[in-house]
Amino acid sequence: xxxxxxxxxxxxxxxxxFAKLPGIGQKTALRLVLHLLRQDKSDVEHFGNTxxxxxxxxxxxxxxxxxxxxxxxxxxxxxxxxxxxxxxxENIKDVMSIENTQQYRGLYxxxxxxxxxxxxxxPSDLEIESxxxxxxTEPIKEVILALSPTMEGDTTNYYIYRKLSQSNIxxxxxxxxxxxxxxxxxxxxxxxxxxxxNRTLFSQ
Amino acid sequence: xxxxxxxxxxxxxxxxxFAKLPGIGQKTALRLVLHLLRQDKSDVEHFGNTxxxxxxxxxxxxxxxxxxxxxxxxxxxxxxxxxxxxxxxENIKDVMSIENTQQYRGLYxxxxxxxxxxxxxxPSDLEIESxxxxxxTEPIKEVILALSPTMEGDTTNYYIYRKLSQSNIxxxxxxxxxxxxxxxxxxxxxxxxxxxxNRTLFSQ
Numbered sequence: 001x002x003x004x005x006x007x008x009x010x011x012x013x014x015x016x017x018f019a020k021l022p023g024i025g026q027k028t029a030l031r032l033v034l035h036l037l038r039q040d041k042s043d044v045e046h047f048g049n050t051x052x053x054x055x056x057x058x059x060x061x062x063x064x065x066x067x068x069x070x071x072x073x074x075x076x077x078x079x080x081x082x083x084x085x086x087x088x089x090e091n092i093k094d095v096m097s098i099e100n101t102q103q104y105r106g107l108y109x110x111x112x113x114x115x116x117x118x119x120x121x122x123p124s125d126l127e128i129e130s131x132x133x134x135x136x137t138e139p140i141k142e143v144i145l146a147l148s149p150t151m152e153g154d155t156t157n158y159y160i161y162r163k164l165s166q167s168n169i170x171x172x173x174x175x176x177x178x179x180x181x182x183x184x185x186x187x188x189x190x191x192x193x194x195x196x197x198n199r200t201l202f203s204q
Numbered sequence: 205x206x207x208x209x210x211x212x213x214x215x216x217x218x219x220x221x222f223a224k225l226p227g228i229g230q231k232t233a234l235r236l237v238l239h240l241l242r243q244d245k246s247d248v249e250h251f252g253n254t255x256x257x258x259x260x261x262x263x264x265x266x267x268x269x270x271x272x273x274x275x276x277x278x279x280x281x282x283x284x285x286x287x288x289x290x291x292x293x294e295n296i297k298d299v300m301s302i303e304n305t306q307q308y309r310g311l312y313x314x315x316x317x318x319x320x321x322x323x324x325x326x327p328s329d330l331e332i333e334s335x336x337x338x339x340x341t342e343p344i345k346e347v348i349l350a351l352s353p354t355m356e357g358d359t360t361n362y363y364i365y366r367k368l369s370q371s372n373i374x375x376x377x378x379x380x381x382x383x384x385x386x387x388x389x390x391x392x393x394x395x396x397x398x399x400x401x402n403r404t405l406f407s408q
Contacts, residue, residue, distance in 0.1 A: 005300060005303040005304060005356050006300070007265075007270045007271050007272060007277050007278060007279065007296065007299060008271045008272055008273045008277075008278075008299070009273055010257055010258055010261055010262050010273055011258070011271050013254050013257075013258075013260065014254050014255065014257075014258040017251045017255075020251075021236050021239060021240075022235065022236070023232070023235075024236075028227070030297070030300075031226070031227075033258065034295075034296065034297070035225060035226050035328070036255065036258065036259065037226075037258070037259070037271075039259075040380065041259050041260070044256070044258065044259035045219045045255075045256050045259060045260075046221070046254055047224075047254065047255055048252040048253065048254075048255035048256035049256070050217050050218050050221045050252075051218065051221075051240065051248055051249075051251055051252035051255070052218075052248070052249050052252035052253070053217075053218075054214055054218040054237065054240065054241070054246050054248065055240065055241070055243075055248035055249065056245070056249075057214055058212060058214050058215060058241065059301045061211075064287055066211045067211050067212045067215050067241075068211060068212055069212045069213055069214055073212075073327060074211060074212075075211065092211065092238065093234070093238070095211060096209060096210070096211070096234075099209040100209060112392050124228050143233070148393070197229075
């Protein structure tokens with residue numbers, strides 16, 4: 001589809017920019033650009049300026065490395081949150097997912113990835129050193145490891161666990177088990193096996 | 205999904221801009237924005253500026269009303285094209301589709317829509333008056349009506365046909381029949397019926 005005959009270089013440029021985005025092909029990109037052409041000039045200008053602002057003004061929180069508008073993110077700056085509990089996550093989306101549950105009132109630490117030798121990502125590429133520093137200097141009592149239940153996630157969990165094992169804090173991981181609402185017969189064996197081993201007392 | 209807790213207003217703005225696009229929800233928008241955050245600053249700035257340029261600098265050809273970078277589009281300005289044949293299409297995408305076939309060397313006329321009383325679109329909302337003027341003033345010998353084979357397309361075809369019937373030109377429509385590569389049994393009855401009525405002499 002790259003052999004399209006665009007009637008305009010400006011149109012083609014805009015289509016190519018959209019087509020660079022993941023999951024957006026040439027046809028979808030054209031549809032989006034033609035949609036923008038039908039919008040008000042001020043709306044499209046605002047869209048363009050938002051993208052420029054995004055890259056120029058966004059910052060990363062100096063404490064937790066989450067995306068932020070200022071030096072300290074809204075969560076780290078919130079004095080009502082529990083600064084004794086620290087939840088370690090892989091990326092920004094995970095912070096948003098956990099925030100959406102409204103079940104956690106502690107602070108976060110965003111690693112910026114997980115240890116993955118296949119992708120050439122080692123501990124030094126991640127915010128692990130700064131995590132260890134935070135545990136040393138902040139009044140943290142518990143570190144919750146909330147990484148994906150994959151091989152890479154487990155490796156990273158273990159690496160962090162080793163690094164923090166001298167510290168006098170509780171290290172926990174999020175519970176793994178059958179998903180709520182899922183049929184038991186579709187749960188994989190490892191998950192089901194673990195959910196039996198790690199069974200909890202029944203409560204209403 | 206609108207209750208997301210975004211860690212940054214700038215991030216949220218960018219996500220909301222993408223989520224305004226047709227077919228892009230809040231989750232996809234976030235994925236696209238996080239992708240852009242991983243790109244080079246200059247690339248994202250270029251994307252933003254392209255959008256601003258798009259809306260500010262794009263023009264419509266004064267002859268055929270196709271999207272253009274200048275007063276006259278590349279097709280209307282191309283002296284090697286057959287200026288005796290005019291193909292009437294609904295929109296810019298249709299011009300691109302026909303150009304991609306590489307089977308047509310004449311000029312185009314973009315109506316900017318089709319007559320659709322249901323959507324409140326009448327003949328005066330479309331570039332029909334300018335089409336009639338072109339037929340009067342240009343050396344056009346044939347007008348090909350290449351509108352969608354729908355009720356609205358047929359209505360528009362008929363309206364244009366009536367308007368041009370006094371002119372001494374050939375008025376044709378694109379052939380309708382079974383699609384090439386399609387199984388005959390899946391063709392709808394009307395299409396199949398017409399394709400028998402409008403059969404053409406066999407040629408190799």
